[in-house]
Amino acid sequence: MTIYIVQTHAPEHPSSWHGQDMLLALATLELNPQLVLLGDALDHWRVSKDVVRHNRSLQKRYGLLELYDCPAPLLASDPLTAETGNADDWIGDYHPLTYADIAARLALSDKVMRF
Template identity: 55%
Template sequence: MITFIMQTQAPSATATWHGQDMLLALASLELNPQLVLLGDALAQLQRGKDVTREQRSLQKRYGLLGLYDCPAPLVIEEDLLEHGLSSDDFVSDVRIISRAELLASLSQSTKVMRF
């Protein structure tokens, strides 16, 4: 069963960092969580939008996912259109899906965490 970590807030929000901590903890346990960036959270991986906190880079910490076998973060096609973004605007690979595809995936999971 896939654990979904849904990030919904801007990079500077405290909840963003809590969500990332949970994501990295699950990844280190080899549970392969699925990161989903929604709305304002798109900026978390957007080029030129990195945020640092206590001398830690949000985007560099997301780069740690490359050390684990985690799937590429999901972004919603409709959110990209609304924000005028494409997959080239992100610092790492993302997988673009429709809102309907996300809802179908979420309906099959019992583990969804929202930050």
């Protein structure tokens, strides 16, 4: 069973922090949630887009996912909407998928949380 955490808001949006809190909570329970970043949420994984709130870095907290053996996030990569770049543009490993592929995965899961 895979639990998907879908982020759609830019890093500055409060929902981004709520989604990350849920993601990390599930990770600490060893449920290995799958993070999915769509639209404005792609900035969560861009090196130059970190947001700090209450002395906490959004991107440093994403670094905890490796400690919990969570899978690399899925990033939407349709040719018309994705900005391609080199590996230095991203804070870590990721799996690029088209929106259609992501939608197909989410349709097969009964555990999807959107933030």
